[in-house]
Amino acid sequence: IQNQENQKENLDQRFPSLFKKGRRKTVVRNLGKMIYYSKVKFKFQHCQEVNDCFLELFQSYLYFQSKGSNGLTYQGLLPLKELNVCEIGNGKSTGQEDHAFRIAGPLLNPLIVFCPTESELKQWLYHLEKQIQLNGGSPGLPFLPQ
Numbered sequence: 765i766q767n768q769e770n771q772k773e774n775l776d777q778r779f780p781s782l783f784k785k786g787r788r789k790t791v792v793r794n795l796g797k798m799i800y801y802s803k804v805k806f807k808f809q810h811c812q813e814v815n816d817c818f819l820e821l822f823q824s825y826l827y828f829q830s831k832g833s834n835g836l837t838y839q840g841l842l843p844l845k846e847l848n849v850c851e852i853g854n855g856k857s858t859g860q861e862d863h864a865f866r867i868a869g870p871l872l873n874p875l876i877v878f879c880p881t882e883s884e885l886k887q888w889l890y891h892l893e894k895q896i897q898l899n900g901g902s903p904g905l906p907f908l909p910q
Contacts, residue, residue: 795822795824795825795841796823797822797823798820798821798822799822799823799891800820800821800887800888801821802819802879802884802887803818804819804884805817805877806830806875806878807875808873808875809866809873809876813832814878815833815838816830819877821888821891821892823898824845824895825841825844826842826844826847826867826892827839827840827842828840842869842872843899844892844895844896844899845896845899845900845901846872846901847869847896847901848867848868848869849866849867849868849889849892849896850865850868851889852866862882863878863880863882863884864876864878864879864885865877865879865885865888865892867892
């Protein structure tokens with residue numbers, strides 16, 4: 765029976781190993797419906813190191829997890845109502861930095877998220893802004909067409 769429960773839990777998770785906290789797991793279905801997810805790159809605004817990151821958008825939360833080159837795991841579960849999201853202009857950068865946005869909020873060191881394509885960037889901004897508004901927050905940008 766436990767094996768069947770583990771299989772069901774793994775089916776509920778897009779990235780099965782993503783939600784492990786030490787020896788305990790956070791069960792995905794407790795966070796509500798997953799709206800959007802992808803693998804991106806991210807960094808903290810005032811740091812140079814850029815890492816691969818799994819980003820998952822739920823109805824009320826944004827979850828991220830990344831493993832740094834120093835072996836540390838960065839993860840966060842951010843309430844959408846408190847977040848502010850804005851696209852970063854691409855005037856002076858080249859490559860992946862052309863498709864970036866910033867996530868900020870109270871008590872949050874701002875995160876810079878780098879998407880692989882402009883299309884992916886537009887998808888993230890659209891879904892984030894929509895969910896932030898649905899949760900009673902104030903979006904940083906007007907809605908973008910899907």
